[in-house]
Amino acid sequence: ISQQSGSITCSAPSNIALVKYWGKRGEQLPANPSLSFTLQHCKTITKLDYSPKTSSDTFSFDLFFDGKPKDDFKPKIEQFFQRILTYCPYLTSFHFTINTQNTFPHSSGIASSASGMAALSFCIMQLEKLLNPSIVDEFLYQKASFLARLGSGSACRSIKDSVVVWGRHQEVFQSSDLYGVPLNTPLHEVFKNYQDTILLVDKGEKQVSSTVGHNLMHNHPYAETRFFQAHQNLSALKLCLQNGNVQEFIKIVESEALTLHAMMMTSMPYFILMKPNTLHIINAIWQFRETTQIPVCFTLDAGANVHMLYPEKDKEVVLQFINSEIVGYCQNGHYICDEIGFGAQRL
Ligand code: PMV
Numbered sequence: 001i002s003q004q005s006g007s008i009t010c011s012a013p014s015n016i017a018l019v020k021y022w023g024k025r026g027e028q029l030p031a032n033p034s035l036s037f038t039l040q041h042c043k044t045i046t047k048l049d050y051s052p053k054t055s056s057d058t059f060s061f062d063l064f065f066d067g068k069p070k071d072d073f074k075p076k077i078e079q080f081f082q083r084i085l086t087y088c089p090y091l092t093s094f095h096f097t098i099n100t101q102n103t104f105p106h107s108s109g110i111a112s113s114a115s116g117m118a119a120l121s122f123c124i125m126q127l128e129k130l131l132n133p134s135i136v137d138e139f140l141y142q143k144a145s146f147l148a149r150l151g152s153g154s155a156c157r158s159i160k161d162s163v164v165v166w167g168r169h170q171e172v173f174q175s176s177d178l179y180g181v182p183l184n185t186p187l188h189e190v191f192k193n194y195q196d197t198i199l200l201v202d203k204g205e206k207q208v209s210s211t212v213g214h215n216l217m218h219n220h221p222y223a224e225t226r227f228f229q230a231h232q233n234l235s236a237l238k239l240c241l242q243n244g245n246v247q248e249f250i251k252i253v254e255s256e257a258l259t260l261h262a263m264m265m266t267s268m269p270y271f272i273l274m275k276p277n278t279l280h281i282i283n284a285i286w287q288f289r290e291t292t293q294i295p296v297c298f299t300l301d302a303g304a305n306v307h308m309l310y311p312e313k314d315k316e317v318v319l320q321f322i323n324s325e326i327v328g329y330c331q332n333g334h335y336i337c338d339e340i341g342f343g344a345q346r347l
Contacts, residue, residue, distance in 0.1 A: 005051035008126045012118035012148075012344035014042040014110060015157045016196055016299060016307050018253050019234045020260040021166065023217030023227065027083070028153050029177045031217060032230035033167030035237060036157045037309075039196060040341030042104045044115035048123035049097040061096035070100075080117070083150045087143070088124060090131055104336060110198065110305070113210075117151030118144070118158035122344040144344065145179035153214075156180045160343040163187060163241060169234050188244030193312040193339050197319075199326060200334040201277045202304035208264070208271050210302050216267035226263060230256075246295040246311070253309065257300040264302075275304040277329040282306065284329075288321050312339070 015036040023031030053060060059081045063070045077098070081091055098120065104110050125144040129135045141160045149156035149166070157164040161182035165172045173184040217223050233252050240249040264271050278300070285298050285308065296310040296318055310318050319337075327333045 003052050005049070006130070007047060007049045008123045008130075009045065009047040009347045010119050010122040010126060010344055011043045011045045011347055012115050012122055012155075012158050013039045013341050014044075014104075014112070014115045015039055015154065015164065016301065016309075017154065017157070018256060018299060019230055019237060020256050021153055022214060022260055022263055023220075023223060024153060024214045028149050030153060030167040031223070032227040033165060033169040033172070033175065033234050034154070034157070034230070035163065035165050035183065035234055036154070037194065037196065038158060038162050038164060038341045038343055039338045041338045042102075042110060042115065042198070042336065044100060044102050044112055044119040045347070046116070046119040046123055047099040048120070048127065049099070050094040050127060052093060053095045055093045057092060059092060059096075060094075061098055064097070064099045066101050067099070077120075080120070080151045084124075084147050087147065088128065090128070091124070094127075105334070110200075110336070113152040114155040114158050117155035118148045118344055121145075121147035121151060121155070122159060122346070126346055142179055149179060158344065162340050162342060165234070169231060171235055171238060183238060183241065185238055185242045187241055190244045190246060190311050191241055191340070195308075195310050195312055195315055195318070196338045196340070197308045197310075197322060198336040198338060199281055199306040199308060199322070199330050200332075200336070201281065201306060201330060202275050203331050203334075206273065206303055208273065208302075213264060213267075213302060216269075217263065220263065220267050222263065222266060226259065229259070250289075250295060250297040253297050253299050257298060260302070261300060273303050274300070278304045278306055280329045281326060284325055288325070292317070292321075294318065 015038050017034050017036040019035040021030050021034035063074055102112050121144045125140050145156040145159040157166050157180040163183040164180040165175050165183050166180040168177050169175045174181050237252050282298055289296055294314045296308055299307045
């Protein structure tokens with residue numbers, strides 16, 4: 001096979017953290033465990049063409065995004081290949097052409113690094129399976145998650161299963177700092193097909209990259225308390241996901257989102273990624289929840305966009321609310337309807 005050319009196409013979804021990863025150490029290791037819902041519709045689709053070349057120390061690849069050369073992203077991929085070379089020494093025996101596209105709009109402010117790194121890692125593992133057909137699926141998925149982590153930490157939660165934990169946690173079976181594992185608890189009915197409507201508040205480039213943000217947790221005055229709290233929140237959230245206590249779920253999820261941003265506001269240098277419309281939306285959600293008793297809540301990633309989470313059965317009413325009271329706060333009225341999904345796939 002290493003003498004042959006071929007092509008592998010895979011997709012991987014984005015994910016939304018409920019317990020946030022913020023702060024890292026060593027080689028992309030998390031300072032605290034995190035938990036996320038895998039998404040279904042916001043995906044990266046990556047086609048990896050490979051052809052043999054004389055093995056050398058250097059990587060050789062071309063990169064295309066939406067069919068156009070994407071040279072400004074090459075250093076990031078180069079660094080990724082460099083990091084995973086010890087684990088995938090065969091990479092230098094091929095020339096690669098990487099063609100990638102996202103199902104969500106370009107520069108929507110939705111981070112494509114999680115889905116992008118997960119899709120590429122999954123392609124690489126499919127190649128590894130061609131080179132070594134005795135690899136079993138369990139190893140393939142675990143190593144794909146391990147590789148994805150080295151590309152972008154949260155990407156390791158986009159490979160497999162609907163609710164994923166990354167980072168060692170006492171109550172999560174086989175949890176690891178090295179890769180994501182499924183939450184070892186059956187999901188309560190109410191969370192099946194749980195909805196995530198992503199309200200696009202600001203599509204601009206982030207002023208502060210997540211790499212810089214993570215590093216600001218070193219010497220952060222509240223770091224230790226925060227890392228401890230993440231462990232506690234994960235335990236409590238695990239219980240909610242099991243017993244369907246949505247009121248408790250809401251408290252933990254919203255507190256996690258605000259704590260993430262509080263960490264940004266209290267680091268040195270400090271920064272604010274929320275926009276005025278982020279706060280307008282949060283207030284509108286709180287008011288809507290109080291008047292309707294519909295258990296909708298919000299979470300935030302490292303940006304101004306708001307993720308609205310709610311049960312599938314309330315979809316119609318919530319969408320009505322969004323269309324009447326929320327769209328005005330979204331840039332160009334844009335939002336994306338997503339829901340809980342399953343992970344990466346070979347297409
Ligand atoms: O994977 P990174 O380095 O882009 O960090 C992601 C950080 C958050 O999205 C803010 C939280 C998380 O757990 O996904």
